[in-house]
Amino acid sequence: MTVFGVDAVEAATESTVAELVVGPKDIVTPLARERARERGITIIVGSPRSGGGTPTPPTVRNGSAPTPVPPEAPAFRRPRSNGFQAPPRPLRPPAPALYRRGAPLDPAVAPAVLHRPRSTPPSQPASSKSVHRVVVVGAGHVGMITAMKLAEANIIEEVVLVDIADGLAAGIALDLTHSTALLGFDTKVRGVTRLADAGVADYVVITAGRARQPGMSRTDLVEVNAGIVGGLARDAAAVSPNTVLLIVTNPLDEMTHHAWQAAGLPAERVIGMAGVLDSSRFQALTGLATQSAPSDITALALGSHGDEMVIPLSQARVAGTSITQTLPQGAVTALVDRARNSGAEVVGLLKSGSAFFAPGASAARMVLAMATESDEVIAATVRARGQYGISDGYVGLPTKLGRGGLKEIVELPLAEDELAAVRTAAARISERVSVLEKATVAS
Structure with missing residues (x-):
């Protein structure tokens, strides 16, 4: 035949x-x-x-x-x-x-x-897996996008989703696995209901928590999410004592500080995702306003992930030109305000739930920056120890991340008013953390 x-x-x-x-x-x-x-x-x-x-x-x-x-x-x-x-x-x-x-x-x-040997993407041979396992806690929209972007990078042996809802993490993991041939990656994706079943991880991303509803501020979530994040941070440190924790749950600044205390890990290995997201939002909005590619916009969002967000305009550039020379001052101020309130804007439009594409991609971007030792300067919520005149406490600052978490806090030449705004943000975060600590002890 x-x-x-x-x-x-x-x-x-x-x-x-x-x-x-x-x-x-x-x-x-x-x-x-x-x-x-x-x-x-x-x-x-x-x-x-x-x-x-x-x-x-x-x-x-x-x-x-x-x-x-x-x-x-x-x-x-x-x-x-x-x-x-x-x-x-x-x-x-x-x-x-x-x-x-x-x-x-x-x-x-x-x-x-x-029986041809399986081909791998030419840019990423199968032998180059540099990370054994990343665990994403919370299989909601943010966790799902985070897991997808991490798996697509094809430098991680296994991505594990964790969610207490029976079958949710496993179902999303299977769905992602079905896309491996379409998207050209061979990362293993698994879903479990308990963090202990995920296994020892290089990085643990905590996205679990209650999402904001219309009319709610990030601060409204503090007590309910503190209980969730604190328990998960302790469990993650128990399973993976050498892991790096990346906190995504809101209110971001307070939850990062709370996770650090609960986990008992060095501060360098407990980091918050906020600056990457807020920087990206500002870049996207500025790109629309100037009809430029967002990649041509250079800017960092520092301070808090909320009302005290600071975008140092002295460092912001549009295709290499200072943003204050590209746009009128009123337009720049409006862009900063819209970026600061972008999360609430999305919540208002969705009617139920909150943003997830950009937050999930931001979390994955931070993990990949650590995993690859990219040495890029990105904004992250980290514990300052004298940098920018901040003696202690978590706040959004320019950083370089490495395999073990925070590698360096980069001190940029900020204008006096910008520096003062960052210090004010740190002070406000510390005040809210003190309130949270008292509430936690009382409960």
Whole structure:
């Protein structure tokens, strides 16, 4: 039995007699039949027509004596020249498209097609996995996007989603796994209901908590989410004592400080995601206002993830030009205000729930910056120890992240009013943390 694909039809097209001869047990794929109709090729079972008689087994003339053609070999009718007819053109292996449609396989050619080594994206060979496991706690919208972006990076052996809702994390993990061939990654994705079942992790991203509803501020969430985040931070440190915690749950600044105290990990290994998100929002909005690509906008959002967010305009650039020279002061002020309130704007539009695409992508970006030692300067919520005149406490600052978390707090030459605003943000965060600590002790 021989399988005839599109390539066999193309070969027949080149002959002066538009016929393709196949054996009684041979298979012609649907694509080959369709191509034959398009090219006007006649498919004959047996041998070429000669005077309308009954088809006979195909032969090839070699010299003066006819030689039977082996049953598995295809035969084409060729114009004779000096009593010689050219032997048929070999057609193996048949078109690989056949096997993608589950058609019968010729054992002689199937191994060559079915047992090819799995290919990996050329930019990311399978042997370059630099991180063993990342655990994302909370399989809601933010956790789902975080897990997806981490898996797509293809530098992590396994991404594990954790959620107490039975089947939620496992279902999302399976759905992500189904996309591996589409998106070109081979990261393992798993879902469990308990953090202890996730295994030891290099990084643990905590997204679990109650989301904001319309009319709610981040501060409104403080007590309910403190109970969730504190317990998860302790569990994560118990399972993975050398892990880095990345906090995404709101109110971000207070939850990061609370997670650090609950986990008992070094402050360098407990970091909050806020500055990356707020910086991205400002870049996107400025890009719209200036009709520029967001990648051409340089800016960092410091301070708190809320009312005390600070964007140092002395450091902001649009395609290399100071933003204050690109836009009127009123327009710049409006952009800063809109970026500061972007989370609430999204909540108001959604009516239920909060932003998740940009927060999830921001969390993944921070993990990847640590995993790859990117050495880029990004804004993160970290514990200051004298930098920018802040003696202690968590606040959003320019940083460089490394495999072990915070590698360096980068001190930029801020204007006096910008520096004062960052210090004010740190003081306000400390005040809210003190209130949270008293409430926690009282409960």
